[in-house]
Amino acid sequence: MDFAKMIKKILNTKLLLIYTATALIFPMYQETPAQRNKTRTKKTVAAAVPKPVAPTIGYTISMSKPWTHLLEVEMRFNYGRTKSLVSLPNESGEYIELKMPVWTPxxxxxxxxxxxxxxFSAKDASGTDLTWRKTNKNTWQIDTKGAKEIVARYNVYANELTVRTSELNDEHAFISPAALLLFPKDQLNAPSTVKVVPFGNWKVATGLPKVENQTNTFRAENYDVLYDSPFEVSDFKEISFDVQSKPHRFVVTGEGNYDLPKIARDTAKIIEAAYKIFGDLPYDDYLFILxxxxxxxxxxxxxxxxxxxxxxFTTRYKDFxxxxxxxxxxxxxxxxxKPDALGPxxxxxxxxxxxxxxxxxxxxxxxxxxxxxxxxITADEFTTARETQMLALQNRPGRFETSLEDASFDAWIKYYRPDDNAINNQISYYDKGELVNFLLDVEIRKASNGAKSLDDVMRHLYTEFAKKNKNYSPEDLQKACELMAGKSLNDFFEKYVRGTVEIDYNAILSGIGLRFSTGETENKSAYLGANLRQDGDKLIVASLPKETPAYEQGLNSGDQIVAVDGNRASQTFLSSYLSEKRPADRIKLTVFRFDALREIEVTLGGRAKQDFQITAIENPSEDNRRLYREFLGAELK
Ligand SMILES: [Zn+2]
Incomplete structure (x- = not known):
């Protein structure tokens, strides 16, 4: 049954009260995320009936000594009315379990x-210590001794500035909530409040809504929202601007050569462009933490x-x-x-x-x-970015080893941990993904003669899935693309999404009057094929793509190349030396492998110069020109 219909049906019957009561009595033990999703939707709809009972959870985050990098957390957890939901019997009576996420979405x-x-410590409301123990790497189990309110206190060492960790120092606090706040087992639907006690005169910025009449106190309707709302606490610079009557704000910590008014103006243009695709900005306000x-x-x-x-901010402003x-x-x-598994x-x-x-x-x-x-950016800059991606992909032997779907699935063990063999057995779902989405867009435009594009796929997924609180599957995505193309795209998905087939760029690009050329010439120049890294005055073999002379003839990643034919090796020397050589010439490399010196003779290979270019086809048709113009807002040259 359609979920919206089901909700209506529930609302129209007296079963609602029974349903609500049932939901309160039976906790969410062993629920799958999908089940949790449904429960959450029901809860929202049920808001008009007697107040949903949820534990009262309040966090206070302090930072009294920023130079120690210790964020101080107090978590007040009052589960009095929902005791049956959260306590489990054990030998000594009852306990609750608090857990730290192991990752952040x-x-x-x-x-x-x-x-x-x-x-870590735990007390009851009167300040009496409660005994606790860790039961696995991320679980703290506290004996409640009948207490209705538990106060857990702990510190978190926060000294790593990335977007998915926390950092506290004398400049600021950046807080990634999943890396800081414990959640009570089985209570991910529970709302909570967060009070931040800043150091000195620091200000607090977060996307969470404020609790009225309380200083620096915010509320989150559930843990997915809480963990999705980072905090920046500092003496930040800020600028606010409206787009489509919605307030947007940049807060910036740290010096730099940025021009904040210009950033705000250009960001507003980006927001307008996105708004035109979807027709709304689905938030009350939006915060950029920089x-x-x-x-x-x-x-x-x-x-x-x-x-x-x-x-x-000047030399690489477009990257920003x-x-x-x-x-x-x-x-x-x-x-x-949301993809199938990504939320709740x-x-x-x-x-x-x-x-x-x-x-x-x-x-x-x-x-x-x-x-x-x-x-x-210009239309030329748009296509140049595609050329760069094609060059990178075509130089990765891993494109024959791993498909886009497999790279996605294995992100957890591969993408964030590339090693020296990654070039041979992996592709990036970002880089090849970007390229294949571009080709998919062209394919849909071509097949629909310009009536549809990837925008329509996005809009379809937004209205048919996001707005109906459903996640989409790989099959749903392919269907949405085929709906817009008006034809089967199974061949495209089989080859380029689920498969590892070499991409036939020209077959796709010709539809909008473009062609892809490698610029390869008959003249081949000598090459070694190892990717090198200059590490101070050391020349190190970083990685070895398969089937290159260096790979086939015994160089190892990690080898330090000391000399080439008796000459001191450096990256610049080696490239100029090789440019004087011919394919099939032999060179002698002197390398340190681990700590022992050895000599390796290599017969150089021959390779045509790669110069990937996207250019106009000869004699493009009027349709080609029109599709190109609609796509890139410029004339095909
Ligand atoms: Zn991203």
Whole structure:
């Protein structure tokens, strides 16, 4: 049954009260995330009936000595009215269990946040100590001794500035809630409040709504929302602006060569471009948290955490705008348009999905789409970005080993932990994903003669899944694409999404009047094929793509190349030396392998110069020209 219909039916019967009561008596033990999703929807609908009983959970986060990097947490957990939901019998009576997430959504790696917890204590409301024990890596079990309220206190060492960890120092606190706040077992639907006690005169910014008449106190309707709302606490600079009558705010911690009014103006253009795709901005307000150290971004429901190097805001400004566009677009693609396994979340285990190539790769593709539509990049810059991706993919032997779906599924063990063999057995669901989403867009435009595009797929997923609080599956995605293309795309998905077939770029690009050329010539130059890294004055073999002379003739990653034919080796020397050689010439490499010196003779290979280019086909038709114009807002040249 359609879920909305089911809710209506429930509302129209007197069964509602019985249902509500049942939901209160029976806890959410052993619920799957999917079941939890349904429960959560029902709860929202049931808001008009007697108040849902949930434990009162209040956190206070303090930072009295920022230089120690210790965030101090007090968690008050009053479960009096829901005691039956949370206590379990054990030998000594009753206990509750508090748990720390092992990962945070958006960054698909088990990070074991519990390892930074220290000085844990538990008391009842009158201050009497309660005994506790750890029962696994991330669970604290507390004997309640009949207490209705438990006060747990602990510190978390926070000295790592990334978008998915926390950092506290004399400059600021960036708080990733999943890395700081314990949750009571089986209570992920419970609402909570967070009071932040800043150091000195620091200010507090978060996407969570404020609790009225309480200083720096915020509320979260459930743990998915709480863990999705980072905090920045500092003497930050800020700028506010409205787009479509909704307030947006940038808060920036750290010095840098940024121009905040310009950032706000350009960000507003990006937001407008995204708004035009979906027709609404599904939040009350939106917060951009920017730190000018570290790197990267993490998407959230109505906020994002961005980190960008302080002195790159002029030379790499477009990269910064790409980052802004990426994280902002995620508020639809992944935060609301949710792949099967991504929300409600299981915070204690991996959440497997085959859809990251669309959730991440599609979002990466829309960076360029939004920037182009906002006129922040040119059509040529748009295609140059595709050329760069093609060059990178075509130089990865791993493209024959791992499909986009498999790379998505294995993100948990591979993407965040690349090793020296990654080039041979992996692809990035971001990079190839971006490329394949681009090709999918072209394919849909071509098949529908310009009537539809990937925008329509996004809109379809938004209205048919996100707004109906349903997650989508790989099959749903393919169907949505086929609906827009008006034909089967099974061949495309089989080859490029589920398979590892070499991409036939020209077969797809020709539809919009473009062709892809490798620029390869008959003249081959000598090459070794090892990827090298200059580490101070040491020249190190970083990785070895399969089937290259270096790979086949015995170089190892980690080898330090000391000399080439008796000459001191450096990256610049080696490339100029090789440019004088011919294919099949032999060279002698002197290398340190571990701590022993050895000599390796290598017969050089021959390789044509790669110069990947996207250019116009000869004699494009009027249809080609029109499709190109509609796509990139420029004339085909
Ligand atoms: Zn992303």
């Amino acid at each position: 958006g960054s698909y790696l088990i990070r074991e946040y519990a390892r930074h917890v220290e000085s 730190n000018t150290r570290g790197g990267g971004g993490l998407e959230h429901l109505n906020s994002t955490a961005l980190q960008f190097n302080r002195f790159n 705008l790409n980052l802004v566009a990426h994280e902002f677009f995620h508020l639809w693609n992944v935060k609301r348009i 979340f299981d915070y204690e285990n991996e959440n497997y999905t085959r859809l990251l190539w669309f959730a991440e790769g599609g979002t990466a593709y829309y960076e360029s789409v939004l920037l182009r539509r906002a006129d922040l």
